[in-house]
Amino acid sequence: KAGVTQTPRYLIKTRGQQVTLSCSPISGHRSVSWYQQTPGQGLQFLFEYFSETQRNKGNFPGRFSGRQFSNSRSEMNVSTLELGDSALYLCASGGLAGETQYFGPGTRLLVL
Amino acid sequence: GQQLNQSPQSMFIQEGEDVSMNCTSSSIFNTWLWYKQEPGEGPVLLIALYKAGELTSNGRLTAQFGITRKDSFLNISASIPSDVGIYFCAGRGNNAGNMLTFGGGTRLMVKP
Numbered sequence: 001k002a003g004v005t006q007t008p009r010y011l012i013k014t015r016g017q018q019v020t021l022s023c024s025p026i027s028g029h030r031s032v033s034w035y036q037q038t039p040g041q042g043l044q045f046l047f048e049y050f051s052e053t054q055r056n057k058g059n060f061p062g063r064f065s066g067r068q069f070s071n072s073r074s075e076m077n078v079s080t081l082e083l084g085d086s087a088l089y090l091c092a093s094g095g096l097a098g099e100t101q102y103f104g105p106g107t108r109l110l111v112l
Numbered sequence: 113g114q115q116l117n118q119s120p121q122s123m124f125i126q127e128g129e130d131v132s133m134n135c136t137s138s139s140i141f142n143t144w145l146w147y148k149q150e151p152g153e154g155p156v157l158l159i160a161l162y163k164a165g166e167l168t169s170n171g172r173l174t175a176q177f178g179i180t181r182k183d184s185f186l187n188i189s190a191s192i193p194s195d196v197g198i199y200f201c202a203g204r205g206n207n208a209g210n211m212l213t214f215g216g217g218t219r220l221m222v223k224p
Binding site: 104 | 145152153154155156157160208209210213217
């Protein structure tokens with residue numbers, strides 16, 4: 001069974017640009033959650049999508065958005081990038097609420 | 113962002129020693145998860161706990177879900193060099209979908 005895949009693995013952008021990251025969950029999983037990981041703030045929840053609907057949202061500005069497609073693949077978008085958006089962005093795949101979640105390898109974003 | 117209180121922040125131990133780390137929260141959680149992360153990778157699930165008082169083992173790893181539902185600990189017995197990494201606890205609250213709140217991590221270093 002294939003694991004969680006994230007693309008791209010690495011990305012370099014400049015301030016003011018926007019970026020789209022992609023996550024394909026484990027086959028059969030309908031929940032995709034996104035997290036931002038930085039040395040200073042640790043792992044912080046961005047949002048969760050379940051069956052194409054946003055189910056939960058963390059405390060991030062509106063520049064961070066996401067969506068989920070009918071095949072459960074999810075994308076997150078960050079507009080008007082800031083230096084502080086440099087981080088490892090992780091997605092986690094899960095089933096119904098409360099089930100175990102599995103993480104992908106992450107996308108490392110560097111904003112210059 | 114909100115985080116669980118995880119301690120210790122780092123440990124430098126001799127191969128063969130046992131290790132213990134714990135997480136505490138001011139909030140009640142319905143699920144506790146323990147992950148290990150190695151450089152350049154996403155967190156890998158080690159143990160999942162779903163019931164207060166539950167004690168679960170996975171090889172040399174043992175974790176417990178605290179009776180108060182506000183804490184959890186992870187023990188590693190007879191540590192080996194490949195145990196090196198950062199260990200994270202994560203909790204899922206009631207009505208939170210699959211949203212996880214993470215501890216700050218415990219960096220484990222093992223001296224052969």
